[in-house]
Amino acid sequence: MRVQSEAVSVTDEGSQIAGDLVIPPGAGEIVLFAHGSGSSRHSPRNRSVASALQDAGLGTLLMDLLTEHEDAMDAMTGEHRFDIGLLSGRVTAAIDWLGAHPATADLPVGLFGASTGAAAALSAAAERPERVVTVVSRGGRPDLAGDALRLVRSPVLLIVGGDDPEVLQLNREAADLLAVPHRIHIVPGATHLFEEPGALDEVAEEARDWFVSAVEGPGTPS
Structure with missing residues (x-):
C-alpha cells in the first residue's frame, strides 16, 4: 500500500480552510497540527515534526487556521492570530x-499545537473529548486557552525550550490548571523557535513517542 496524500478543504461557518492530509499504510492515529501566530500549514518546523510522525506510521493533517483573506488581514493588523475562539473553532x-x-473516521485524533495554536488545540480538545486522545504543545501558549484548560480530558505534553523562560513559566502556570495527566518536557538550550542544532529533532522524538504511546494501550504516555 502507498502513502495516501491529498490536499483537503474544511468548511467552518462558510469559510474554506486548506489542509494537507498524509496517511501512511496501517496508520493507527491521525495528528492534527494547529500552527502558531503568523504561520501556516507550510511551517517548516511543523512539517519537520509531521515527517517524523509519518515515518513512525502516524497520519498527519496540517491545516491553515485562517482563510487567505483573513491571513492577509492578519499580516497587516495581527487581528486574528490571538483570536483563540476563532482558531479553536477551526481546529474543532x-x-x-x-x-x-x-479514511480517518475510525482513527483516534491527536493534536499538535505550536505557539497560539497550542491554546487552540487545547480548547478544541475540551470541545471534543470523545475524539481527542492526547495533545502536544511545542513552544506553546496554553495559558491563552483560559478556562478550557480545566475541561481537557486527554493527557497533555508541553514541550518548551530551556532558554525560553517567559513561555516556560506560562506553561508551568497552565499545567497547574490541568486536571489530566500531563508532563512538561524542557529542551535544554532551546529558544522559542527551537532553531538550535538538534532542538527540533528532540521535539519530534518526544512528540512521536507521546502520540504512539497514546494509542498503544491504557495509561499515561511517558
Whole structure:
C-alpha cells in the first residue's frame, strides 16, 4: 500500500480552510497540527515534526487556521492570530471533518499545537473529548486557552525550550490548571523557535513517542 496524500478543504461557518492530509499504510492515529501566530500549514518546523510522525506510521493533517483573506488581514493588523475562539473553532471543525472523512473516521485524533495554536488545540480538545486522545504543545501558549484548560480530558505534553523562560513559566502556570495527566518536557538550550542544532529533532522524538504511546494501550504516555 502507498502513502495516501491529498490536499483537503474544511468548511467552518462558510469559510474554506486548506489542509494537507498524509496517511501512511496501517496508520493507527491521525495528528492534527494547529500552527502558531503568523504561520501556516507550510511551517517548516511543523512539517519537520509531521515527517517524523509519518515515518513512525502516524497520519498527519496540517491545516491553515485562517482563510487567505483573513491571513492577509492578519499580516497587516495581527487581528486574528490571538483570536483563540476563532482558531479553536477551526481546529474543532477539522476534528469533525476527520470524523466524517472515510479514511480517518475510525482513527483516534491527536493534536499538535505550536505557539497560539497550542491554546487552540487545547480548547478544541475540551470541545471534543470523545475524539481527542492526547495533545502536544511545542513552544506553546496554553495559558491563552483560559478556562478550557480545566475541561481537557486527554493527557497533555508541553514541550518548551530551556532558554525560553517567559513561555516556560506560562506553561508551568497552565499545567497547574490541568486536571489530566500531563508532563512538561524542557529542551535544554532551546529558544522559542527551537532553531538550535538538534532542538527540533528532540521535539519530534518526544512528540512521536507521546502520540504512539497514546494509542498503544491504557495509561499515561511517558
